Amino acid sequence: MFPMLAEDELHDLAEDIKAHGLLEPIVRDPDGVLLDGRNRLAACERAGVEPRFTTYEGTDQAEYIWLSNVRRRHISAGQRAMIQAMVLSRSGHSLRTHAKLHDVSRSRLSLANTVLQSAPDLAEQVRAGKLSLDAAAGIAREHKAQAAAAQAAFDHLRTHAPDLAARVTEGELALDAATRELGQRQAAVRRDQEHLTAIAERWDALRELARARQPPHPPGPRRPRLRPPRARHPPHRGRSRVLRGGTGRLTHPKPTQLTCCDVGLMSSAAAGNTTGRRDVVWCR
Numbered sequence: 001m002f003p004m005l006a007e008d009e010l011h012d013l014a015e016d017i018k019a020h021g022l023l024e025p026i027v028r029d030p031d032g033v034l035l036d037g038r039n040r041l042a043a044c045e046r047a048g049v050e051p052r053f054t055t056y057e058g059t060d061q062a063e064y065i066w067l068s069n070v071r072r073r074h075i076s077a078g079q080r081a082m083i084q085a086m087v088l089s090r091s092g093h094s095l096r097t098h099a100k101l102h103d104v105s106r107s108r109l110s111l112a113n114t115v116l117q118s119a120p121d122l123a124e125q126v127r128a129g130k131l132s133l134d135a136a137a138g139i140a141r142e143h144k145a146q147a148a149a150a151q152a153a154f155d156h157l158r159t160h161a162p163d164l165a166a167r168v169t170e171g172e173l174a175l176d177a178a179t180r181e182l183g184q185r186q187a188a189v190r191r192d193q194e195h196l197t198a199i200a201e202r203w204d205a206l207r208e209l210a211r212a213r214q215p216p217h218p219p220g221p222r223r224p225r226l227r228p229p230r231a232r233h234p235p236h237r238g239r240s241r242v243l244r245g246g247t248g249r250l251t252h253p254k255p256t257q258l259t260c261c262d263v264g265l266m267s268s269a270a271a272g273n274t275t276g277r278r279d280v281v282w283c284r
Helices: 007-020 038-047 061-070 077-091 095-101 106-118 120-128 133-160 162-169 175-213 260-270
Strands: 026-028 034-036 053-055 241-244 279-282
Touching (some): 034 038, 034 061, 077 106, 077 120, 077 133, 120 133, 133 162
Parallel strands (some): 026 053
Antiparallel strands (some): 026 034
16 A cells, blocks of 8 residues: 655665664564565565564554554655545545544545546556645546546537447547537538528518519409488378379479379379369378
8 A cells, every 4th residue: 555665765774674683573464464564575685684574463454554654654645645545445434534533634635535536547656656646636637527528529429410429439430530520510501501591581582672563453443332222111001191282383392102193193284184273192
């Protein structure tokens, strides 16, 4: 979990062990797995000194590895946070508990865990001290944004051009090339739509011009005015009225209907029978 010492530091440790011996034994678990002392073991091999071993009898090996190394080594806060994030990823413990127990900033620990989850290669560089935690976090954010943009572009491609999306999935076409081809298709469609719109506008203008030049319609035939029929008064039955006047002159102001009696009297007046009184019978 913890990085090895640099070459010059390992050389100095070997010289010290060769001169003074191994002061602190190398720790293994009951199965013989090395828990602490990798650098001391390598320095013993360089110095030609027989190493001494001891067995760890505790139950929390990850906690022992952390405590025995973090107090001894001169590592940065970013390295310490990344190493603890790696330990937590294997143990399953919460960030809050470990940050409180081991005096590590919770924000730094959360940042290290984010880098570990999104970019494991960068997390290894942070652990080895080759890259700072802040720089790794910035690169990881860029990678995450690029991945989100690529996913959005692929979703757009799958919606509007399933054939291109299938070729991208099968590896026949790169995502950037497929996106460019889709853009060319959409540009062609927009040009066709603009052309059709221009044709429709031109057609409307020609139609309005033809309508303006067309002569007005001639007036249609005049329809006869319909008048209601005049009411006709029924003749009086069994009753007559005699008007007395001069010679053959009708004194009724508005005769409405002549009867056979009237016609007879008028015929007699026309024949020259003007003597005496003339009686005209009007029947209504």
